Amino acid sequence: MSRSEDIHVRPITEPEIPDWTRALHTGFLRSPHVCDDETADRGTYIVPSRTLAAFDTDALPRSRPCSTGGTPMVATFRSFPQELTAVGGTPVPANAISNVSVTATHRRRGILSRMMALDLAAAKERGDVVATLIAAEYPIYGRYGFGPATHTAEWTIDVPRVGLDRHRPAPDDGGRIDLVDGADVRKFGPELHERLRRSRSGTITRDDRWWQVHTGALRRDRVPWTEPFYAVHRSASGEIEGLATYVCDDHWGDDKRPLNTATVQSLIATSPAAERALWRYLCSIDWVTTVKTGGRAPDDLLPHLLPDPRGARLTTYADWLWVRILxxxxxxxxxxxxxxxxxxxxxxxxxxxxxxxxxxxxxxxxxxxxxxxxxxxxxxxxxxxxxxxxxxxxxxxxxxxxxxxxxxxxxxxxxxxxxxxxxxxxxxxxx
Incomplete structure (x- = not known):
């Protein structure tokens, strides 16, 4: 076992991004292989000064050429700027933490504690009000002052059971539902999301890259892309008040009955009328017998928008956004x-x-x-x-x-x- 003095924690340099990505893959139990496409993609958004790695100088050196001279990276850590909406709609500067990993051979040696201490001290010095993260495992982050500040819930809707009139999918508020494409979403989506952020505590910023990735404008070879459907709700006055992004499978029963599932990737709305209209639309699509809602607020309106709320089965309830007050x-x-x-x-x-x-x-x-x-x-x-x-x-x-x-x-x-x-x-x- 390496001594603690043999393990050095520091920010990486830009040439070290491929080795850092390989260490991240290893920590997350993915194939260690790193393709050029992924390296190029990460180079567009990784800030090396806020991207940490742990180096074990006592480990066997790697024979393959690498920017660290063969010294293995055994842990990864990254942070980036974010805004988090407080109660009442005011955004506060946040230090968002992601890509945290420690290689299985180097666990329980205090490496994460060292990386966390460096990052939180820097965030405090910058003037960030909070730090945020999504915890893969519950027990880890409480010891660093984080607490689960929001929760998420997912429902699976048995469409035939819920009792909606599938022949009347039109919104009852005088508005309308239209299908658009990714280019349209990139035009109106950011402003719609900003209106949601001003009204719902716990929401976080979506930068331009987020919209590029989630509408297919920025495609990464390592992540298969299936173009989803985008359903937009416009109010009677023509204002866009909601957006649902979803995909559908193609599954039929032996008796030629359609058994398709619509899986919602994202649904945001700035009014209850838009939320109600979008869920009614999703539950009225021909051939769709199951709707998976994706992550929703635990007090979401959805189950009780349905004539029979029991037709929406709760399949996930879990902690989600963890916050550390600085x-x-x-x-x-x-x-x-x-x-x-x-x-x-x-x-x-x-x-x-x-x-x-x-x-x-x-x-x-x-x-x-x-x-x-x-x-x-x-x-x-x-x-x-x-x-x-x-x-x-x-x-x-x-x-x-x-x-x-x-x-x-x-x-x-x-x-x-x-x-x-x-x-x-x-x-x-x-x-």
């Missing part, structure tokens, strides 16, 4: 509050990035969060605060679980009155 004051002041109230929080942050005692005074007219020496009412780890910040979790529930501690009776209820929201946050994207 600046308690700016995070709590960025969001809105439906009711007035005050709360003294003792925030425990073992990494020393943003712990301390804070007085939050908030209401519909704004919020102020300041350091204080008052006695705390509620003590909690920074990861638990992240679970409360977007309004998805209950402080009373966390207190019952022993995850937060009431220093004053009733403090958890005060926190819920301040922090919980009428709709749950939702992050529709993966990164």
């Amino acid at each position: 600046d308690v004051v700016r995070a709590l002041e960025a969001r809105t509050y439906e009711r007035p109230g005050a709360l003294v929080l003792e925030v425990v942050d073992e990494a020393g990035l943003t712990g301390g005692r804070y007085l939050l005074q908030a209401g519909p007219d704004g919020a102020e969060c300041t350091r204080t020496d008052r006695e705390p009412q509620l003590t909690l780890a920074v990861g638990e605060l992240a679970r409360l910040w977007l309004g998805d979790e209950s402080a009373v529930r966390l207190a019952a679980l022993g995850s937060v501690r009431e220093q004053q009776e009733g403090a958890a209820s005060v926190a819920d009155a301040l922090l919980r929201t009428s709709r749950r946050p939702w992050c529709p994207d993966v990164f």
Whole structure:
């Protein structure tokens, strides 16, 4: 086993991108082979100064030519700029973390801890309010101050059972559904998504590359591309209020009955009418007997838009976006509050990035969060605060679980009155 002093963590250089990609493939149990197309693609969006690797100088050198002189990379880590919508619609700067891997031969040696510490310190120095990630495994990231701040749900709809009148798919709001192509989506999609972002906490930015990749304008040889269908909802006034992206298979039963499945890749809407119209359309497509919804908010309107909600079977419910607060004051002041109230929080942050005692005074007219020496009412780890910040979790529930501690009776209820929201946050994207 290599000694810790033999393992060096540092940002990569641009010529090291192929070796870093190979290490990433290895950590994710993919074929280690890296094609030129993938190297070229990653070179367009990877920022080497924010892309870390661990090098084992004591390992057997690789015989193949590589930019590291044969020193194996045994871990990968990447971050990039992002914005996350806080409660009320204000975007906050976020440090988005992705491509985290440690090779199986080098686990349990503190390598991820070293990479995380470097990246979070840099994010704090830049002024990012939070860090974000999608956790492949649940137990890993809590020890770095992250908490599951949003959840995702997926339903499988048995179309014949739900009881919709498939002969009346037209929207009941005077609007209409049209099919468009990827070029159209690239024109109106970004603005539609921005309107959604201003109205739904937990959403994140989609840059131009996102739209290029998801509409086929930017194709990568390593990822097979099947052009999907794009269904657009326009209101009676002609405004685009919703977009559904979906694919369909081709499956027929032995008795020549169609048994096709429509799989939704993305569905965003800025009004309940558009959301209702798009789901009704998807459940009325000829030959489609099953609709898979893709990731939705756990309090999505969908099941209860259907005459028989039991026809939509919940197939996935899981944590999704994890958040790590880097600046308690700016995070709590960025969001809105439906009711007035005050709360003294003792925030425990073992990494020393943003712990301390804070007085939050908030209401519909704004919020102020300041350091204080008052006695705390509620003590909690920074990861638990992240679970409360977007309004998805209950402080009373966390207190019952022993995850937060009431220093004053009733403090958890005060926190819920301040922090919980009428709709749950939702992050529709993966990164």
